[in-house]
Structure formats: C-alpha cells, structure tokens
Amino acid sequence: MDSSSLAPPVLSDYAINLAARVEAFIRAxxxxxxxxxxRDSHGAPTxxxxxxxxxxxxxxGVMTPHIRPDGAHLTQRETAIVLISSGLSPLGPVACNTAAPDEGNMYLIGHVAxxxxxxxxxxxLLSGQARSAFxxxxxxxxxxAGSDPSMMKTTCRKDGDHWVVNGRKAFITGGVGAAVGIVMAKAEEGACMFLxxxxxxxxxxxxxxxxIDSAMxxxxxxxxIENLRxxxxxxxxxxxxxxxxAxxxxxxxxxxxxMRWLGACIRANEIATDYACRREAFGKTLxxxxxxxxxxxxxxxxLKQCELMIDWCASVLDAGSLATVESSMAKVAVSEALMRAADRCVQVMGGAGVTQDTVVEQIFREVRAFRIYDGPTEVHKWSLAKKIKRDWKAGRS
Known part of the structure; x- marks a missing residue:
C-alpha cells in the first residue's frame, strides 16, 4: 500500500483562513x-x-464559523482549528456561537431532525439569535442519570397526539435564558428526545x-418537569x-x-511566558x-500533544466512525494535560497567577471543570478498561 494514502486530507484554505480570522477577531x-x-450573580456574561x-x-463574519454558509459542517479536523481559535478567550465560544451546549445541540439537530x-x-441557533439547553x-x-444514562428516571408517555414528560434534571448548562431545549426521557420503547x-x-x-466555572x-x-406536553x-x-x-x-x-479549552490554555501559556520573560528575581529573569x-x-x-490527539480523533470521526473509544481517550488525555498546563501557568506567575488581574486564574478554574464535564476521567478510564478486557477475550476465542 502506498503510505501516502494513509495521510489525512489536507485542511482546506477556507478553513485555514477562517481560523485565522476567528483568532484575529478574538484577540482584537x-x-x-x-x-x-x-456579569450575572454567577460571574457569567449577561x-x-x-x-x-x-x-x-x-x-x-465569524458567527457560527464551523457551519458553512450553505449549511454544511466543516470536517472535524477543520472544526478543530476554528474552535481552538475561538477558545483563546473564555468569552470567545459564546461570542462566536461555538460554545457548549449549543455547538453540540446544533450538530445533533442537524443530523437527526x-x-x-x-x-x-x-x-x-445557527444565527446566534437563540441559545439552547440539553x-x-x-x-x-x-x-x-449522570455518567450512567441508563439510570434515567424522567419518564414520557404517549397521550393522543402529544407526549407527557415528568421528572427532574440537574446541571443543565445554559438552561436559564435558553429558547430551545432538547429533553431526554424514558418511555416503554426506550429513551426518547424531544425538541x-x-x-x-x-x-x-x-x-x-x-x-467553579463562569464562562457559560x-x-x-x-x-x-411537571406534565410537560x-x-x-x-x-x-x-x-x-x-x-x-445521544x-x-x-x-x-x-x-x-x-478544542475550546486547548485554545484557552494556549492563551494562558502565552501570558505566563510573557510574565516569566519579563519578571526578574535573584539576578535574572524567571x-x-x-x-x-x-x-x-x-x-x-x-499543548502540542493535545493538538495532535485532537487532530487524530477528529480524523477518525471524519472517516465515518462514531469514535466512541477514541474520543474517550482524547478527552482523558487532553483534559488531564490541560489541567497540568494551566496549573503550571498559575505557578509560574506566583501571586499574580491567583488574582483576577489576568485571565489565567479563570482558565485554571474552567479547565478543572473540564475534567468532569462530558464524563469524568475515571468513568472514561473504566469504560476503556472494559473495552480492553473485551478485546482480550475476543483475541483468546
């Protein structure tokens, strides 16, 4: 086989130029x-x-940039360079409409509705005129239901030409002020989703x-939820x-x-580097x-390892796979590495790193939450260990 056929497709000039425009917009x-x-009472933007x-x-021209004007989604590899750029500020994903949960909800509605x-x-949602919640x-x-969605208690039952939903939901990001909701509930047939x-x-x-976070x-x-029809x-x-x-x-x-939090940590590292190259102690710069x-x-x-891990997983998605295992691996590797990187940025800056004089302190808090959001590290490792055992058994049969 020609090894060149294994190389990932080249990123389009459209995506490369778009990522540069997003970065310039965020910075300026x-x-x-x-x-x-x-800010509201939780520190989030009003x-x-x-x-x-x-x-x-x-x-x-950078609203919802990961969706082309004709409605087509960028490839996942292209999406990565755009969303990394939008993440250079914690406010960037909100401003450009690349933030969770809207970005994921748009992807789901676009593929299923x-x-x-x-x-x-x-x-x-695409126009940025409305926000959503999942x-x-x-x-x-x-x-x-939490990390184990099969434990879902919220129910739905058919009643004529309507469904009636009852239950309670927690940690619903963006729920206050959202105009669109995707509600999951359990029926006799199994899990259902409603818009x-x-x-x-x-x-x-x-x-x-x-x-701990305050960007969303x-x-x-x-x-x-009581008798939602x-x-x-x-x-x-x-x-x-x-x-x-799901x-x-x-x-x-x-x-x-x-992608987004990698952008944030790139920015935190820029700030910490600038500080270390200017600040002097004991006769030389830090x-x-x-x-x-x-x-x-x-x-x-x-940070480079995170970039490469994201690109690898994005390539698997672009090849048509659900990438369930690969995304678990990427999520663990990237969230843990970014936590270490953000922590080092705070440490390098000393007292300045724990103040709100720079965004480094906020990025540290945001990334700490990332180790839990979309599945804690330990749940992903447990799931991966089960897969390893299944593969071992299959290899012995």
Whole structure:
C-alpha cells in the first residue's frame, strides 16, 4: 500500500483562513470584554453582553464559523482549528456561537431532525439569535442519570397526539435564558428526545448553583418537569432511539470541549511566558531559572500533544466512525494535560497567577471543570478498561 494514502486530507484554505480570522477577531474584539463588568450573580456574561459580542461576530463574519454558509459542517479536523481559535478567550465560544451546549445541540439537530424541525429549532441557533439547553443529567439525590444514562428516571408517555414528560434534571448548562431545549426521557420503547420551546411553564428552575466555572451564560441549573406536553411531531427521531442519537452528539461534542479549552490554555501559556520573560528575581529573569523554564517547556510539549490527539480523533470521526473509544481517550488525555498546563501557568506567575488581574486564574478554574464535564476521567478510564478486557477475550476465542 502506498503510505501516502494513509495521510489525512489536507485542511482546506477556507478553513485555514477562517481560523485565522476567528483568532484575529478574538484577540482584537473579545479579549477586551474579559474586563467588562456586565456579569450575572454567577460571574457569567449577561444576555446583553452576549448579544453585543455576537453582533460584533456577525459584523466580522465569524458567527457560527464551523457551519458553512450553505449549511454544511466543516470536517472535524477543520472544526478543530476554528474552535481552538475561538477558545483563546473564555468569552470567545459564546461570542462566536461555538460554545457548549449549543455547538453540540446544533450538530445533533442537524443530523437527526426533520426539515420542519430544523427550520423551527435549528435556524435560530445557527444565527446566534437563540441559545439552547440539553436536558439529560438528573439529580444525584434522585439516583438519576449522570455518567450512567441508563439510570434515567424522567419518564414520557404517549397521550393522543402529544407526549407527557415528568421528572427532574440537574446541571443543565445554559438552561436559564435558553429558547430551545432538547429533553431526554424514558418511555416503554426506550429513551426518547424531544425538541421544546423555552421557557415553558411546565419546566421550572429549582436551583442554580454557583460553580467553579463562569464562562457559560444560563448557569447549570436543576429543573423540575411537571406534565410537560410535547406535540408528537416534536420528537427528535424515533421513540426508543434516544441513546443512539445521544451517541451521534457525544463524541463530536466531547472533542469540541478539547478544542475550546486547548485554545484557552494556549492563551494562558502565552501570558505566563510573557510574565516569566519579563519578571526578574535573584539576578535574572524567571525563565532563566530552570524550575520555571522547565515548566514552560513542559507546557509547550503537552499543548502540542493535545493538538495532535485532537487532530487524530477528529480524523477518525471524519472517516465515518462514531469514535466512541477514541474520543474517550482524547478527552482523558487532553483534559488531564490541560489541567497540568494551566496549573503550571498559575505557578509560574506566583501571586499574580491567583488574582483576577489576568485571565489565567479563570482558565485554571474552567479547565478543572473540564475534567468532569462530558464524563469524568475515571468513568472514561473504566469504560476503556472494559473495552480492553473485551478485546482480550475476543483475541483468546
């Protein structure tokens, strides 16, 4: 076999130029907003701030950049370079409409929904005029679905030409202020997904906790769903296929987290490097002290490893695989490496690293949450270990 046939396809000039435009936009227009005081009680940008940033993104031609003007999605490898650029500021994904959960929800609706549902629910998301929420996780106090979605307690039953949904959902990112909801519930046929207009009086916020991260508008609330009536035509796909559709969303959305937070840590490392090259102590700049210089060298190595891991997993997705195993591997490797890199940035900067004078402190907090979001590291390792055992048994049979 010609080894050249194994090489991944070359990134398009369109995607390369787009990523450069996104990066220039984030650095020039969005980074200054990091000092903007328009924040809610959880430290997240207010709706007014989001709208203002998105107006600028539209004017710059970088709104929802991973979706081409004709509605086609960039390849996953192309998406990576664009989303890494948008992640250079914690506000960047919100401004450019590449943030979770909207990015993953758009991907799911685009792949599963009917043309009618796309026109009604997807178009407002693509334009950045609306935000969305994915209602799957349930409260631990109810022993509901978390890392194990099969434990889902929320139910749905057919009632004429409607479905009636009851249950509670927790850690629903962006739920407050969202206009589109994807609600997962369990029927006799199995798991189901529904597209719903928000707000709806049947979906009530119970609690919105303060969390370690503060970049995502709408919080991570707990909601009670009481007798939510959803027209049957608003079911996403077919009854009982909800977990299969979740797999369509799962790997790309998991990898998108890696992309965005890699961008954030690249920025944190830039700031820490600048600090270390300017600050002097004991007769020389900090970077000339091995203890500091080596930390920045380790960051450079691990950031490149993250970039390559993302590109590898994206290539698997682009080849048509669900990449369930590969995305688990990438999620563990990237989240753990970025945590170490962000921690080194704080350490290099000393006292300055733990203040809000730079964005490094926020990026450190955000990346700590990443080790849990879309599946904790330990759950992914457990799943991978099960796969290793299955492969071992299959090899002995």
């Amino acid at each position: 227009e969005i980074i200054p907003y990091e000092k903007d005081s328009r 709706e007014a701030l989001v709208a203002e940033m998105r107006d600028k993104a539209r004017a710059a 009917s043309p009618e549902l796309k026109a009604r629910f997807l178009e407002p 209602f799957m996780t349930e409260p631990a106090s109810d022993n509901g 719903v207009d928000l707000p709806d009086p049947a979906i009530q916020l119970e609690h919105s906790p303060n969390t 508008p709408g919080g991570h609330g707990t909601f009670r 959803v027209p049957a035509e608003q079911m996403l796909g077919e009854a009982g296929e909800g977990f299969k559709y 797999q369509v969303r799962l790997s790309p959305a998991r990898l998108s987290h890696c 970077i000339d002290h091995e203890g500091v210089g080596f930390m920045l060298a380790e960051n450079r190595i691990e």
